[in-house]
Amino acid sequence: MARTVVLVPSALPDGEPAPDDGALPAEPLxxxxTCDFGVYVHVPFCATRCGYCDFNTYTAAELGGVSRDDYVDVLEREFALAARVLGSARRPASTVFVGGGTPTLLPADQLARIVELVDRYIGLDGDAEVTTEANPETVDLEYLKTLRGNGFTRLSLGMQSTASHVLAVLERQHTPGRALRAAAEAREAGFDHVNLDLIYGTPGERPEDFAASLDAVVASGCDHVSAYALIVEGGTRLARQVSRGRIPAPSDDVAADRYLAADRVLSDNGFAWYEVSNWARGETARCRHNMLYWRNNNWWGFGPGAHSHVGGVRWWNAKHPARYGQRLGDGLSPAQGRELLTSRERHLEDVMLWTRLSDGLASCALDEAGRRGARKALADGLIDAASWDSGRVRLTLRGRLLADAVIRDLVS
Incomplete structure (x- = not known):
């Protein structure tokens, strides 16, 4: 089970140079x-770096002169650039997602200011979904009330596990029960939509540990759960510990067992899967921003290392906050590189992304090789037969366990 879309990977891709003024071709504009537009804002700051994390994040000692105090001022320069580049083609954002890093290391009024910048430079739909990620230890009731009163509609809390020894392996800093208390505070602050993130398959995690985490999530009253298998990313402390034999590598078989347990418990308690790694209590609880990614719509990613997509053009910003800020200070786009996707590449991305959704992919989107791959997956019980007969490629439960392999067959 692969992770969901990653907008700020630690390593940037190759590509052609991006223009210094950030200009986009007329056709993508x-x-x-033709589709929804979203805004992603990357806040790269972390108090400490978790041992498994491969995201583009920085502790205070790694920043080299970049300050959290003026970070939103730097972001505003990119918002002004986006307004110029998009011009009359821009449309109000239907979703905003502030991710990290740890966005809630910023004062609540600075997060509120980010929402104001989106509205001023891009525009916000009247019913826009506005999410921030949060470390449970960095928020309290008053902080959350400030967010809710300034346009945030959704909170995503990094819980990972209720087992202290699992959190220790992951090098998470919050105590086991803090995420659940933060979820309760979010509801008291007026948030109707609260997500809890889980990581499963951590070395040393027992079946009863994960069962307890699932029970806690269900009891918390949250309306959304994201659950991901632990992936050992190269270059992380966890990878070094695994390579030296200090921690065993995660087991694929254990991860599959955990996924089946998650789907069973969540389904029995009012959640339904809508993407391979995500469950929600009803359609209104789905994360609309992530749906925008999976449907291959348009978004602008603000902040160091953030990725963007508009009309088949992808680009990515300079990775380090100091370089990102320097380029904006010099009046230049922070984009480091970009790629113009061909119609074939856009089609392949549609297949890869839509297949992960419970709504499935229209079978007419497949070429003949893809249809052969679909028929093979159908025979192997990985695609739902009734959905295939009605013109959709929809993964079965077993197909979700092998989603990446199914998708490879559909695009090869």
Whole structure:
């Protein structure tokens, strides 16, 4: 089970140089009106770096002169650039997602200011979904009330596990029960939509540990759960510990067992899967921003290392906050590189992303090789037969366990 879309990977891809003024070709801009538009804002700061984390994040000692105090001022320069580049083609954002890092290391009024910048430079739909990620230890009731009163509609809390020894392996800093208390505070602050993140398959995690985490999530009253298998990313402390034999590598078989347990418990308690790694209590609880990614719509990613997509053009910002800020200070786009996707590449991305959704992929989107791959997956019980007969490629439960392999067959 692969992770969901990653907008700020630690390593940037290859690509052609991006123009210094950030200009986009006319044809991609013309496609702006054909689908929803979202805003992602990356806040790269962390108090400490978790041993498994491979995201583009920095502790205070790694920043080299970049201050959290003026970070939103730097972001505003990119918002002004986006307004110029998009011009009359821009449309109000239907979703905003502030991720990290740890966005809630910023004062609540600074997060509120980010929402104000989106509204001023891009525009916000009247019913826009506005999410921030949060470390449970960095928020309290008053902080959350400030967020809720300034436009945030959704909170995503990094819980990972209720077992202290599992959190220790992951090098998470919060105590086991803090995420659940933060979820309760979010509801008291007026948030109707609260997500809890789980990581399963951590070395040393027992079946009863994960069962307790699932029970706690269900009891918390949250309306959304994201659950991901632990992946050992190269270059992390966890990878070094595994390579030296200090920690065993995660087991694929254990991860599959955990996924089946998650789906069973969540399904029995009012949640339904809508993407391979995500469950929600009803359609209104789905994360609309992530749906925008999976449907391959348009978004602008603000902040160091953030990725963007508009009309088949992808680009990515300079990775380090100091370099990102320097380019904006010099009046230049912070984009480090970009790629113009061909129609074939856009089609392949549609297949890869839509297949992960419970709504499935229209079978007419497949070429003949893809249809052969689908028929093979159907025979292997990985695609739902009734959905296939009605013109959709929809993964079965077993198909979700092998989603990456199914998708490879559909695009090869």
């Amino acid at each position: 013309a496609r702006m009106g």
